[in-house]
Amino acid sequence: MAKKITALKLQRRNRNRVNVYLDNEFAFGLSRIVAAWLRTGQELSDEKIAELQAKDGVEIALQRALNFLSYRARSEKEVRQNLTKHGHDESVIDEIIERLNKNGLIDDTGFAKMWVENRTEFRPRGSQVLRMELRQKGISDEIISSVLASMDETELAFRAAQKKARRYRELEYPDFRKKMTGFLARRGFHYGIIAEVLPKIWEELTSQNK
Numbered sequence: 001m002a003k004k005i006t007a008l009k010l011q012r013r014n015r016n017r018v019n020v021y022l023d024n025e026f027a028f029g030l031s032r033i034v035a036a037w038l039r040t041g042q043e044l045s046d047e048k049i050a051e052l053q054a055k056d057g058v059e060i061a062l063q064r065a066l067n068f069l070s071y072r073a074r075s076e077k078e079v080r081q082n083l084t085k086h087g088h089d090e091s092v093i094d095e096i097i098e099r100l101n102k103n104g105l106i107d108d109t110g111f112a113k114m115w116v117e118n119r120t121e122f123r124p125r126g127s128q129v130l131r132m133e134l135r136q137k138g139i140s141d142e143i144i145s146s147v148l149a150s151m152d153e154t155e156l157a158f159r160a161a162q163k164k165a166r167r168y169r170e171l172e173y174p175d176f177r178k179k180m181t182g183f184l185a186r187r188g189f190h191y192g193i194i195a196e197v198l199p200k201i202w203e204e205l206t207s208q209n210k
Contacts, residue, residue, distance in 0.1 A: 002043040003027070008035065031059040061088045061096050066105070075111050076101070077138020112139050112147040120151070124160040127153055129188025154196060157189045161201045169205055176202060 007021035011029060018035040020027050022044065030038075034055045044052075061083055068074060068082050076097060083093045100106040112134055119125050119133075127148050134144045164183050168176045177198055184194045 002045050005040055005042045008038060030056045034059055058092055061092050065096050069105055073111050073114055075108055075137040075139060076106050108139050109143050112143050116147055124156040126188030154193050157184055157193050157197045160187055161197055165201050165205050
C-alpha cells in the first residue's frame with residue numbers, strides 16, 4: 001500500500017540529510033541528493049521506499065570513502081577495509097570501488113609510486129621492506145615490481161647510512177660495521193648492497209673526523 005509524503009525536513013545536526021515523513025509520521029532519513037526529487041504529497045510504494053533506501057546506502061558509502069580519501073592517498077584495499085569496518089554490504093562496496101577507480105580517485109599504481117617516493121625522501125628503505133609494506137596495503141606484485149624497478153637501491157642505502165653514521169663516529173671500524181650492517185639490514189637492504197656502501201660511508205666519516 002502506497003504512503004503519502006507529508007513532510008520533508010532537513011536534519012538539524014546534518015544539513016546534508018533529509019527526514020522523510022509518511023502519513024504524518026517520521027519514516028526514514030535520506031541524503032539530500034537522493035531525496036532531491038521527492039515532493040510533499042507524493043505517494044511512495046514499498047518497492048520505491050526500498051529503492052530509495054538502497055540508493056541512500058550507496059551514497060553514504062560514497063561520502064564515507066571520499067572523506068577517507070581526503071586525508072591522503074589510499075590503496076583499494078584500504079578503502080575496502082574502511083567501508084567494511086563501517087558495515088557496508090559487499091555489493092555496495094564493489095560499486096563504490098568501481099566508481100572511484102573509474103574517476104581516478106583510487107589508483108594503486110599511483111599510490112605505490114607515492115609511497116616509494118615518500119619513503120625515499122624521508123626514510124630510505126630497501127626493496128625488501130618496501131615490497132612488504134606495499135603488499136600489506138594490497139598492492140599487486142606486478143605493480144610493486146614495476147614501481148621498484150627504477151629504484152637505485154645503492155644510492156638509497158648510502159643516504160640512509162649517511163644519516164645514521166653520525167651516531168657511530170666514535171666507534172672503531174669493527175663495531176661501526178656491525179652496527180651499520182644491522183641498521184641497513186633492518187631497513188631492508190641486501191647484504192651485497194650493504195657491503196658496497198659500508199667502506200664508502202666509513203671513508204667519508206673518517207675524513208670528516210680528521
